[in-house]
Amino acid sequence: MRLLVAALVTVVSLGLPAVSATPAAAATGCAPLQSGASAAAQAAVEVACRYVGQQYAWGGGHAQGVPGPSQGQIDRTSPESYADPELWSFDCIGLVRWAWYKATGRDLITERTTQATFAAPGYAHTKFLKSQGSGVLLPGDIMYFGREGFGPTHVALYLGNGMMVEAPESGMKIQVNTISARWERYQGAFRPHADVTPGVWSWDGRGSFHKTWGQPNLRQDSNTSSRINFTNGNGISVKVRVLCQRVGERATLDGMVNNVWSFLPDYHSWISNLFVQGPAVLKDVPSCGDFPEIGGTLAGAENNTSCGDGTEPNSAGAWTAKSTTVFGRTVELRYNSTTQCAWGRITGGAPGDEIWVDRSADGGTTWSPMLGFTTITSGNDAYTTQWNDAGLVMRACGTNGPGGAIECTGWF
Known part of the structure; x- marks a missing residue:
């Protein structure tokens, strides 16, 4: 029930387990249970039902400008939420936001709190009061609950026949419940007026999930001059479904360069791989050439990223x-997880000290030696150029001057 309160913060992704949607209607009884709802409302219910059984995450679903399962946050008033940053999921209004976005292609709810959306929904709707009872409700209606005089603190989607689907609170799972259990605190409901958008369901069930970092723009095409469809304004990491990737415009961020872009079918948009956690070219994600209606190849990706052999780290x-x-x-093997580059560095030394890296394709049985060999020419430190480490292992080796002792790090 606890909700995100205007958290405009940049969250560093932890690379921990993500929550995935799974069809669950047959096993959970989660589905539109009455007739009469609009196609969009029925679709919203079907989306929410896919997440039944997945863990609640406080603040999940509240990336600014980008709906979807996102990294949970800690609610300082709730010890149960301390593990929520390990989850990419939803809180109650985050789930409702995603369900209605996926049904309509429009971010109707946005990242606002339950209280804010109840006070000013911001979309065309019909409002229902508690005094009207539950008989007026249809599947997909957004139900609000809270203490009288304090405003709503919880939200759920009505299924029909007195049932609802909700994300309750930290430590619990998204689940189906009766509305009678919360009826005492029921404050009213909204029925959005919006049309279903079948295109949002394109390639349903295809693709793999990856996590974002930073504040990416999701664009109409794979270049930085194309229209921005979504912008992640607060940097909260979102779990996105990637269908395919292709070479597009060369983009630069914080010294990193990449020309590979990924297509996100849930947003019908492109994201530069600079903003996707993982290597410059995502593993096990096919070329968009496998999808003729999208098109494009990965030709040139290996030579046009920030991890070219012999380039500056x-x-x-x-x-x-x-x-x-x-x-x-100190001899170090430096590594960048995003680009999968590695290089050697020696610190606390003196002019003449040497540093290089070795690279192996068989786990260290044999290797290509002394890549990027360099020496300290002045001062106390030096580093090699960087070398592609994707699918390989590397180590750094250094000496205390020509002819001195040689020490190497372990393989990584």
């Missing part, structure tokens, strides 16, 4: 994967 997000010491010097 100037991309953000690097970390030390392995390290060792040689006579007081």
Whole structure:
């Protein structure tokens, strides 16, 4: 029930388990249970029902400008929410937002709180009061609950026949319940006036899920001059369905360069792979050439990213994967998870100290030696150029000057 309250923060994705939608209507009884609802309302119910059994996440579904399952946040008033950042899912209004977006192709609810959407829905609708009872309700109607005089604190989708689907609170799962259990706190309902958009269901069940980071624009085409369809204004990581990828315009961000773009069928939009967690070219995601109605290939992707062999390691997000010491010097294998590049660095040394990397395709049994060999020419530090590490292992080796001892990090 606890809801996101205007969280305009940038969230760093943790790379932890994501929540996936699964058809659940037959097993859960979650489906439109009465006739008379619009096609859009029935579709909204069907979307919400796919997530029955998935874990609630406080703040989930509240990326600014981009609906969909997103990284949960901690509600400081609720210890049960402390694990929510490990989930990509929904809170109560986040689920309703996604359900109606998927049904209509329009972000009707936006990332606002339950209280805000009850006070000013912001879309054409019919409103129902508690005094009218439940007999006027139809599947897909958005039901609001809360303490009298305090405004609503919870929202659910009506299924019909006295049943609803809801995301209750941290520590619980999205589930089907009777409205009688909450009727005492029922405050009213809204019925959106919107048409179903069949195109939003294109390639339903196809593609794989990936997580965003940063504040990407989702565009009409695979270039930065095309129309922006959605903008992630607060940087909350969203779990997006990627259908395919292709080479498009070369884009740059924080020193990283990539010309690969991914097609997101739930948004009918493109995202630069700079904003998708993972390597520059996503593994196991096919070329858009496999989908003639989309088109495009990955030709040129291997030579037009920020991870070209022998290029400068100037991309953000690097970390030390392995390290060792040689006579007081620190030898590090630096690695960038987004581009899958690695390079060597030696620190705390002196002029003449050497650093290089070895790269192996068989787990370290054999290797290509001394890639990017360089020495400290002044000061105390030096680094090699970067080398593609996708599907390979690498290590960094350093010396305390020509002819000195050689120490290598472990393979990574």
